[in-house]
Amino acid sequence: MTPAELLTVLVGTPSLSGEEGPIADLVADLIASKGFQVHRQDHNLWFTFGKSGGTRLLLNSHLDTVPPCSGWEGDPFQPVWNGTRLQGLGANDAKGCVAAILLAAFELSEQALTGEVVVALTAEEETGGHGIATILDQLGPVHGAVVGEPTGLRVCAAQRGMLLLKCTARGQSGHVANAQMLGVENAIHKAARDITRIAAMDFPAHPLLGSQKAQITQIQGGLWRNQVPDACEFFIDLRTAPDQDHQALAAEFQRKLECEVTIHSTRYLPKGTEASHAIVRAALQAAGKAGPVGSGTTSDWAFLGDIPAVKVGPGDTFRSHTPNEYLTLPELEAGAAFYAQVVPAFFAMQVPHEA
Numbered sequence: 001m002t003p004a005e006l007l008t009v010l011v012g013t014p015s016l017s018g019e020e021g022p023i024a025d026l027v028a029d030l031i032a033s034k035g036f037q038v039h040r041q042d043h044n045l046w047f048t049f050g051k052s053g054g055t056r057l058l059l060n061s062h063l064d065t066v067p068p069c070s071g072w073e074g075d076p077f078q079p080v081w082n083g084t085r086l087q088g089l090g091a092n093d094a095k096g097c098v099a100a101i102l103l104a105a106f107e108l109s110e111q112a113l114t115g116e117v118v119v120a121l122t123a124e125e126e127t128g129g130h131g132i133a134t135i136l137d138q139l140g141p142v143h144g145a146v147v148g149e150p151t152g153l154r155v156c157a158a159q160r161g162m163l164l165l166k167c168t169a170r171g172q173s174g175h176v177a178n179a180q181m182l183g184v185e186n187a188i189h190k191a192a193r194d195i196t197r198i199a200a201m202d203f204p205a206h207p208l209l210g211s212q213k214a215q216i217t218q219i220q221g222g223l224w225r226n227q228v229p230d231a232c233e234f235f236i237d238l239r240t241a242p243d244q245d246h247q248a249l250a251a252e253f254q255r256k257l258e259c260e261v262t263i264h265s266t267r268y269l270p271k272g273t274e275a276s277h278a279i280v281r282a283a284l285q286a287a288g289k290a291g292p293v294g295s296g297t298t299s300d301w302a303f304l305g306d307i308p309a310v311k312v313g314p315g316d317t318f319r320s321h322t323p324n325e326y327l328t329l330p331e332l333e334a335g336a337a338f339y340a341q342v343v344p345a346f347f348a349m350q351v352p353h354e355a
């Protein structure tokens, strides 16, 4: 199968999050046909090759896609080639990365490697469900990871996390006409004071990710137009940097605000890997880049625990989750070449006795 044929068949196999069964079947058959032993749990696949007992490197990307948005020309599930450009749902995010990792794995498995490669192609990345987190403990120890997402082959060594806070302002209800006399507290007014405080909050800039403001993304309060509201609820979405602690941030919001603050979601942890780590240096060398960059979007890296990782892959993050998403054949081929080079580069950088 040529690289173009592989990408075409992946894009032509629908795989919305939670419905990756058919693409997992297809990829499992392909891997098995190349002589690898395929492991599977739900719609997650993994296989290993190389020299066991030493350094192990994880290559990971995701099989699922978001549902098509509006604005597609033609059927998003039907891959269409225009010259060297393949258009179809998931072509960019992240089936190009999946194809590139598979092509690299097939090539590398013919070489004498000094370490072992673990390839994991996983499900439900877009929903954060039954994906990489559910199989991580079955992969065994790994000493580095490359997460395949469209970064234009830039080496992301820092990735933002997501802290979602639910804030509840409480007051007392009463007839609007009597509000002043009763001295009731308007919960929406209270929330508004807090929102003004939140908008003024600054957080330290991260060297690769820059600065970030907290955003109020949803608000609800009030039952009737003539009743002082006794409750107003709103959500804060703060995209965090690797040096920020979610619990400490939640406590800081609680200290500064009048409303009651509870953590709604903290599982998308921010991630960062030192530029001096072998996985960053190996990725920079393989990609031919001078230095790492930061990435504002989260990915399965958030679920990799303490494994030193970078996020790198062919394609463009700005094409993800947009209509007429595409990948070009030169991008795919450069991606496959990158993964094929990062593996031996990483193994070569290991201290001989380190395992």
Ligand SMILES: [Zn+2]
Pocket (backbone or CB within 6 Å): 062, 093, 094, 125, 149, 150
């Ligand atoms: Zn993705």
